[in-house]
Amino acid sequence: MREVDDEKNLRKRKTVSIALKAAVWFCGILTVGILVYILSFILIRGIPKINMEFLFGEYNSETLSAFSSVVATVEMIVISLLIAVPVGVFCAIYLSEYAKRGNKAVKVIRLAVDTLAGIPSIVYGLFGMIVFVYAFGFKASILSGICTISIMILPVIISSSEEAIKAVPDMYREGSLALGATRLRTVFKVVLPSAMPGILSGIILAIGRIVGESAALIFTSGTNVLKDPTLNLLASQRTLAIHMYMLANEGLPHSRDMAFATGSILILIVFLVNFAATKIAGMFGRLNNE
């Protein structure tokens, strides 16, 4: 009797085990399936619609050209990186090279960086609108957008730089200091160059965030589209992601097609960004880039 029970029990356990294994495999495949479906759905409809007229032509109801948005996006990437990268990297240097262990300031700074990372983009958008658009009087402009998004990408840059700097072996620092280099010189000539791949992959991820951002920009850099795209930072010009949002909301078949095209460009940029970040981080010897 006992043996029969045991056997029954064992069979039940085996069935449950097989079911669990199947569920786990199913969810793994499902995740990849969802990604492939989303990407192919947009790319198949969007890529054939991309042409020179759309990318570089003048904006009118026929072309719905993205040129103004391309210019705005590039401007936004370049200048916000110019602001956020030095600040972020210096912050990481302070946290990992200068601050004393258990320092109160470090705890506060860490908490602030974590908090910034968790704030939803719409809240950044509201903040940018209150401060840069109204209080500073920048109005809805690329400049307001740049100021807002520079704060937003800080946590990405800080945490990836800090991680990269921490991974530099202490031997390097000791060697440099033993040769009589100052602490500062050690940081700039030894630590930063060895941490560069990690810092770079953080910067690339930040580019991905800037390109894809919409909620933080819609009230700061605005939704304007210009016939003559301008480099003037005080002009309001929509970025690519907002261009897509506006086209998708127009509800006409032609604008929907062009939303697919814009979406394809965004996806191609995200591909490129992810590929580059993984490659560069891989050079650094870390296989799992998160």
Added chain:
Amino acid sequence: MDNISKHNNAHEKLMQAIFFLSASVSVIAVIAICLFLFLRGFQAISEIGFSEFILNEKWGPTNVPPSYGILSMIVGSIYVTGGAIILGVPIGLLCAIFLAEFCPPNIYRIVKPAVNLLAGIPSIIYGFFGMQVVVPFVREYFGGNGFSIMSSSIILGIMILPTIITISESSLRSVPESYKEASFGLGATKEETVFRVVVHAAGSGILTSIILGIGRAAGETMAVVMVAGNSAMPLDKIELLRPIRTMTTNIVTEMSYASGLHQLSLIATGAVLFVFIVILNTALSLIKSKSARN
């Protein structure tokens, strides 16, 4: 010689100050965000009245007389976030278990980058996909006009997958090998070991991933605004297949034409959302310090 070292010293001091200043930018930014958001938020709430704002379900800023109750949007945010968690957590957790314990290396090389890519896709793409695929699907198979709590939950459920998967996977991987060996030694199968022992031991990491997922879902704006339908529903009309307005979409749909108290009340909606996120962050750091103590 003396001169050079003095020069170096000054240089060192200067750069140290610059490093410290750069580090304090984040702190200043957080303080400024809190300050401005709450200042404006309080301005609105003191004019409207706290319970008129938070506990009133009637939203009609352009009505005469206007009413500014956001209760139905708070409820809306809770519903779509809850839906996202119900859909996203089981799938994400099982996928994380797959990656950490069952996945052969050659398949890992496909699934892991796919998860990273999922995290990198802009919300606007998810929203557009939802509008073109999920909304018609829900309309066709479940009824209603498709713009609904259900569509929003599906899209948000997909969007929180990478957060759940990445963090759960790394916490599953950090469970000591000896736990598993002990379980195997007692005669448990691989699956029993993983689900009874490893998942249990990785509990606080998994909880962290869920809380981050909640934060991401509750704060998401552009993807939700494209699939939710955005009608401010009275509480008793809120249903799975009906349109819904969340706190985030309330801000984004009306900000472009709002002014005066209306605009302030939208900022106050953002402040309420921000309070919610701060509570989540506090919970996170409590979990972190608790698991660090263990």
